[in-house]
Amino acid sequence: xxxxxxxxxxxxxxxxxxxxxxxxxxxxxxxxxxxxxxxxxxxxxxxxxxxxxxxxxxxxxxxxxxxxxxxxxxxxxxxxxxxxxxxxxxxxxxxxxxxxxxxxxxxxxxxxxxxxxxxxxxxxx
Amino acid sequence: xxxxxxxxxxxxxxxxxxxxxxxxxxxxxxxxxxxxxxxxxxxxxxxxxxxxxxxxxxxxxxxxxxxxxxxxxxxxxxxxxxxxxxxxxxxxxxxxxxxxxxxxxxxxxxxxxxxxxxxxxxxxxxxxxxxxxxxxxxxxxxxxxxxxxxxxxxxxxxxxxxxxxxxxxxxxxxxxxxxxxxxxxxxxxxxxxxxxxxxxxxxxxxxxxxxxxxxxxxxxxxxxxxxxxxxxxxxxxxxxxxxxxxxxxxxxxxxxxxxxxxxxxxxxxxxxxxxxxxxxxxxxxx
Numbered sequence: 001x002x003x004x005x006x007x008x009x010x011x012x013x014x015x016x017x018x019x020x021x022x023x024x025x026x027x028x029x030x031x032x033x034x035x036x037x038x039x040x041x042x043x044x045x046x047x048x049x050x051x052x053x054x055x056x057x058x059x060x061x062x063x064x065x066x067x068x069x070x071x072x073x074x075x076x077x078x079x080x081x082x083x084x085x086x087x088x089x090x091x092x093x094x095x096x097x098x099x100x101x102x103x104x105x106x107x108x109x110x111x112x113x114x115x116x117x118x119x120x121x122x123x124x125x
Numbered sequence: 126x127x128x129x130x131x132x133x134x135x136x137x138x139x140x141x142x143x144x145x146x147x148x149x150x151x152x153x154x155x156x157x158x159x160x161x162x163x164x165x166x167x168x169x170x171x172x173x174x175x176x177x178x179x180x181x182x183x184x185x186x187x188x189x190x191x192x193x194x195x196x197x198x199x200x201x202x203x204x205x206x207x208x209x210x211x212x213x214x215x216x217x218x219x220x221x222x223x224x225x226x227x228x229x230x231x232x233x234x235x236x237x238x239x240x241x242x243x244x245x246x247x248x249x250x251x252x253x254x255x256x257x258x259x260x261x262x263x264x265x266x267x268x269x270x271x272x273x274x275x276x277x278x279x280x281x282x283x284x285x286x287x288x289x290x291x292x293x294x295x296x297x298x299x300x301x302x303x304x305x306x307x308x309x310x311x312x313x314x315x316x317x318x319x320x321x322x323x324x325x326x327x328x329x330x331x332x333x334x335x336x337x338x339x340x341x342x343x344x345x346x347x348x349x350x351x352x353x354x355x356x357x358x359x360x361x362x363x364x365x366x367x368x369x370x371x372x373x374x375x376x377x378x379x380x381x382x383x384x385x386x387x388x389x390x391x392x393x394x395x396x397x398x399x400x401x402x403x404x405x406x407x408x409x410x411x
């Protein structure tokens with residue numbers, strides 16, 4: 001079974017993503033903070049990571065830190081970054097750090113799942 | 126809406142961190158007998174922190190491993206005190222905690238006294254992940270621990286920063302061998318060589334080796350052949366809450382709960398189960 005790490009500070013989004021992906025064959029871990037996500041990444045090998053860009057306040061960029069960390073510790077994982085407050089600068093930085101998909105919120109769960117499935121089917125980085 | 130309450134707030138709530146106890150079994154002199162209990166931390170149920178590896182990795186990243194260690198020690202003593210008899214308790218502590226918590230030993234002794242646990246029955250398993258402590262403070266803390274009558278074990282020798290340098294510094298009474306070395310040792314000469322090396326090291330300095338993560342009879346025989354007769358793992362018992370452990374054969378037999386001839390040569394005690402054989406992890410004993 002594929003392992004998914006979900007990272008978002010908003011419980012409702014986390015809940016919805018967790019339920020959706022769990023029902024679609026993923027083993028899901030949920031993190032709400034940067035340090036929690038990093039601790040999970042140290043202890044578990046994930047196939048897919050879906051992270052919100054901002055975990056503490058609007059405009060913060062913890063998602064980019066997690067992306068950098070995952071690329072170091074779990075380079076084969078697919079990484080999807082979600083944000084409601086995208087800027088070209090942030091998007092450029094995410095690409096530079098090796099994000100697989102940069103998605104603007106809100107986005108239907110089915111579409112996120114479709115993008116994830118496409119990424120998972122492709123060759124590993 | 127952004128969260129204002131962090132996971133750390135939840136972790137430090139009273140009762141959020143639970144302790145389970147796993148028997149360490151003595152196989153010498155016709156054992157098996159209960160030798161000691163290791164306290165293992167579990168974070169809040171249903172959270173990612175329920176896994177101890179994640180819990181402590183998170184604590185380290187938050188820079189609060191000392192705070193979490195002290196909570197775990199207190200919870201471990203509370204759980205241990207609820208059990209009948211005079212067993213022994215082993216509890217993990219980061220070396221950085223020893224060096225950073227002012228009056229560490231006094232706090233542990235005070236806590237043990239509060240739960241009516243003799244400090245002589247307590248062993249601290251030193252866990253090392255990063256060499257961040259002041260060597261002088263660390264040594265001072267170790268001396269205080271010994272003076273208070275507590276024992277010292279070195280956890281997971283050979284793993285991470287738990288190296289020979291720390292072994293020399295700690296001069297441990299016990300050496301814990303990680304499950305990654307123990308599991309599969311019967312079929313792997315490289316693992317057997319490491320085990321033989323640690324067993325020899327322990328003998329040379331009058332220390333006692335304890336093998337963790339024992340899950341098969343084949344590995345058990347290999348350990349015994351190598352002279353390692355203190356073992357811990359699912360082959361004998363999983364970690365469980367004190368209330369459940371109190372109902373297990375370790376504590377339920379009429380002669381229980383005295384312990385095996387061990388650290389201080391106390392008289393022998395109870396068998397592992399009512400059938401006189403090791404209990405597999407999947408077997409419920411009550």
